[in-house]
Amino acid sequence: MTSSHPDSIGFIGVGEIAAAMVDGLCRQQDPPMIILSPRGADISARLASAHPNVSVAADNSAVAEQSSTVVLPVRPDQVHEALSGLAFGPGTTLISAVAATSITTLTGLVGDAVTITRSIPMPAVRHGSGVTAIHPDEPVTSSFYETLGTVVPVDSEDAFSTLSVCSATVSTMLGYLAEIGAWAGENDVEPEAVDAYLKGIFAGVGEEIADPATGLDELAKGHETPGGLNEQLRTSWLTRQNRSALRTALDAVRRRTTQGLTTQGLTTQGRGAERLYTDQPWTPSDASPIRANPAPTHTRCAPSTTRTQKPSPAPPSRMSSPSSVRAAPSLP
Known part of the structure; x- marks a missing residue:
C-alpha cells in the first residue's frame, strides 16, 4: 500500500460540487495537495x-491510499460502488457529502478504523463564502470547511437531517422568484427587465440576511408597513393552509433524508432536471417545471431602460454568531 501524504486531500467522485470545493481550497496562499479520482474525467x-x-489518480483505491482526508461527494446510489474494496490509510478522515446516507451505513462499507463525518457543502464554497453543516463536530472536517466559509456543527444526525431539508429549499426559493418573473412577463414587463429588477431587490435583501443580529421574522416585518402591499401579499398567500402545505412538504423531504434514498422511481423535474432518489416514485400532483418568462403583449418597460451596476467585490462575512458557528479565516 502506498502511504498517504499527511496533508493530502482526496476526492472520490468529481462533479460540480467537488469542483467548487477544489477551486475554493486552491484559493489559499499555500493550498494542500489534492488527489482526484478519475470519476468525472472531464472535470x-x-x-x-x-x-x-x-x-488525478489512476483509480479510487489510489485516492484512498494516498490521502489523509477523503471527501465523498457522490449520489446515494453510487456510494457502494465508490467505496467497495477500498483500503484507507491509518487515521484517515472520510468526509461524506452524500445525501441521506448515515454514518452507520458508511461505517458498514469502510470499517470503524476510519473517522467518518457528514456535511452539506453548497456551491458558494468555491468563493470561500459557503455555509456548511457538519456532523459530528470533528476537528479535521471543521478545519476543512472553515477554509471554504462558515461551519455549522450539529450534535445529532436528526438535526443534520433537518438542516439537509433547509438546504433543499434553495431551488424552491428561486422557483418562487421565477414564477413572479413569469407573472410580470404576462403583465407588460420585458423578461430582461424583470430579471434585473428581481435579482437586484433580492441581492439587497441578501446583504441584510447576512447580519446575524437580526432574525428572519424581524427582517420580514421590516420590509412591510401596516396595510401596505408587502403585507397584503404575505397575508393573502402565506395562509394557514399554505403554511401547512409547506410544512407537509418539508416533513416529506425530511423523511427521505432519514430513511435513505434509492434509485427506484427516478424522476426528473424542472429546468435543472434534478435527479430524485426515493423508495417510491415521487410525482408532483400540483407542480410544474420552472418556466421562463413569456413575451409580454404590451411593452412598458424596455430592456434599454434597465441599467445594471457593475458588481462590486463581496463584503466580508458579517456572520459572527455563537461559538458553534465558525467563519473562515480571511485570506492574505
Missing part, C-alpha cells in the same frame, strides 16, 4: 490543468 482534467497542486 478532473480541467481542475488538474488549472491548479498545479491537483493531480
Whole structure:
C-alpha cells in the first residue's frame, strides 16, 4: 500500500460540487495537495490543468491510499460502488457529502478504523463564502470547511437531517422568484427587465440576511408597513393552509433524508432536471417545471431602460454568531 501524504486531500467522485470545493481550497496562499479520482474525467482534467497542486489518480483505491482526508461527494446510489474494496490509510478522515446516507451505513462499507463525518457543502464554497453543516463536530472536517466559509456543527444526525431539508429549499426559493418573473412577463414587463429588477431587490435583501443580529421574522416585518402591499401579499398567500402545505412538504423531504434514498422511481423535474432518489416514485400532483418568462403583449418597460451596476467585490462575512458557528479565516 502506498502511504498517504499527511496533508493530502482526496476526492472520490468529481462533479460540480467537488469542483467548487477544489477551486475554493486552491484559493489559499499555500493550498494542500489534492488527489482526484478519475470519476468525472472531464472535470478532473480541467481542475488538474488549472491548479498545479491537483493531480488525478489512476483509480479510487489510489485516492484512498494516498490521502489523509477523503471527501465523498457522490449520489446515494453510487456510494457502494465508490467505496467497495477500498483500503484507507491509518487515521484517515472520510468526509461524506452524500445525501441521506448515515454514518452507520458508511461505517458498514469502510470499517470503524476510519473517522467518518457528514456535511452539506453548497456551491458558494468555491468563493470561500459557503455555509456548511457538519456532523459530528470533528476537528479535521471543521478545519476543512472553515477554509471554504462558515461551519455549522450539529450534535445529532436528526438535526443534520433537518438542516439537509433547509438546504433543499434553495431551488424552491428561486422557483418562487421565477414564477413572479413569469407573472410580470404576462403583465407588460420585458423578461430582461424583470430579471434585473428581481435579482437586484433580492441581492439587497441578501446583504441584510447576512447580519446575524437580526432574525428572519424581524427582517420580514421590516420590509412591510401596516396595510401596505408587502403585507397584503404575505397575508393573502402565506395562509394557514399554505403554511401547512409547506410544512407537509418539508416533513416529506425530511423523511427521505432519514430513511435513505434509492434509485427506484427516478424522476426528473424542472429546468435543472434534478435527479430524485426515493423508495417510491415521487410525482408532483400540483407542480410544474420552472418556466421562463413569456413575451409580454404590451411593452412598458424596455430592456434599454434597465441599467445594471457593475458588481462590486463581496463584503466580508458579517456572520459572527455563537461559538458553534465558525467563519473562515480571511485570506492574505
